[in-house]
Amino acid sequence: MLEVKNISFVADGRKILDNVSFRLEPGSFLVITGPNGSGKSTLAQILMGIKKPSAGQILFDSQDITEFSVTERAKLGLAFAFQQPVKFKGLTVRELLEIAGKNVEGVLTKVGLDPTEYLDRELSSTLSGGELKRIEIASALAREAKLTIFDEPEAGIDLWSFEKLTDTFSELRDQTKDRSIMIISHQERILKIADQIMILEKGKIKSFGPATEILPKILEGQK
Amino acid sequence: MRLSEEVKQIFCEVAELTEIPAGAYNFRVNGKSVGRQSSENIDIKPKTDVSGLEIYIKADTKNEIVHIPVAISVTGIEEDVYNDFHIGDNSDVTIVAGCGIYNCGGENSVHNGIHRFFIGKNCKVKYIERHLGLGRGAGGKILNPTTELEVGENSEATLYMEQLKGVDSTIRITKANLAKDAHIVVEERLLTHGRQTAESVYQIELGEDSTADINSRAVARDISRQKFASCIVGNSRCRGHSACDAILMEDASVLAEPALDAKSPDAALIHEAAIGKIAGDEIIKLCSLGLTEAEAESKIINGFLK
């Protein structure tokens, strides 16, 4: 469903991504990990069309989408939960989620927020960082996209809610055969539910393969 | 009462009126009162010295609404209208004002509305004012509202003031004097486009233990120009907050001149001002949910001005 071919990204004369290539089959559950600054968010933003690659090609369902806008990619079935949630003065949680999809209450429940309490709140600083982050994740879930990318969904989320969130991700993996999930994460709990793991380091793929193969190596390395 | 289609449209947009309202009202069209009704508790009388109304609201009046919309549908009218509201103690009332100008001709049409509120003790007063310009004539549609409030002890005034399209030039002046334990909340929404200019000036005097919360949200488009100037004066222990938030589009410009004048060490006054373009990440976020850039922009603007 997704084919990334020789993607490079250069900023300020520095190669942030260096010739990255990989393929995802439908129904994949990939977790990307790697040190801070290794290029994970940059890769995700390039996939969503937020950044333009300096070189390379992206195919989605065999279609070349390298030149497509964010809107076009969203309409084709890509969704993205930002690492830093966006705030909106004047937009409510309900309005944002209604733009995203139909199951407005369901997705809020999935991220552990009570719809009756949150739907009419404004998406401003009156919400806590963790609440905003969970609403950001809910907005991506509401898309019911073919490929959903979550950039560090665990950031700023308390332990209890994080457990609920990993359950939500596992459910997603079990329920959908043709939809794929890509999660950028540093969390062992998330790495443990992955089917495949990619390690990015200094803009290059250091390893990529079945979680059963890669996870032991990561855990080994931490000792 | 026979109203032209233009006037009906104006009354609908500025006062949400599609029929004659129950309760007290005065309809002013092209410089004349075309319909007026008092109610048991609310007496509306024309002024004798100048153009305008004396509106007396009896003490203990609860949950009543006064409608005083104004429409101008001809070119070349220029009017000063003085409306005074005398609001008795313990009242809880809503006043729906608002003015629309439909100008298809070549001359300016101008409405200067001077509203003065004398609010008693323990009242709750809600004031809603919408301004609108329509018609494609070269003549200007000019609205200059002045709102002056004396807010009595333990009373609360809530002002909602909106001007979202078609007004070529406006100078809006809001002055309030708050007695002990009085409160004022202002929500202002302004949008200017084309070559329009708008100026909004606030002068708020806070008495003992009173509070003020002034929120102005503005969008300036094309080559329009806006100015926001506020002064909150804390004369004793009190709390005052004002926020001026403006979104700039195209080549528009906004000047914010907030002032705080604390005359007592117990006056807690805050001002926030933020002027800038629509944040790029807001647009990208909405595009990632399937909206086009133009759709995203209008969602953000409409939400902001709600």
Ligand SMILES: Nc1ncnc2c1ncn2[C@@H]1O[C@H](COP(=O)(O)OP(=O)(O)OP(=O)(O)O)[C@@H](O)[C@H]1O
């Ligand atoms: N437009 C840019 N100009 C200059 N440097 C950039 C730009 N965009 C990204 N970078 C740099 O690229 C590197 C990779 O950034 P990226 O955000 O992709 O890292 P990351 O792997 O997501 O890190 P983290 O784990 O901290 O989220 C960083 O060193 C960052 O400073």
Ligand SMILES: [Mg+2]
């Ligand atoms: Mg990152």
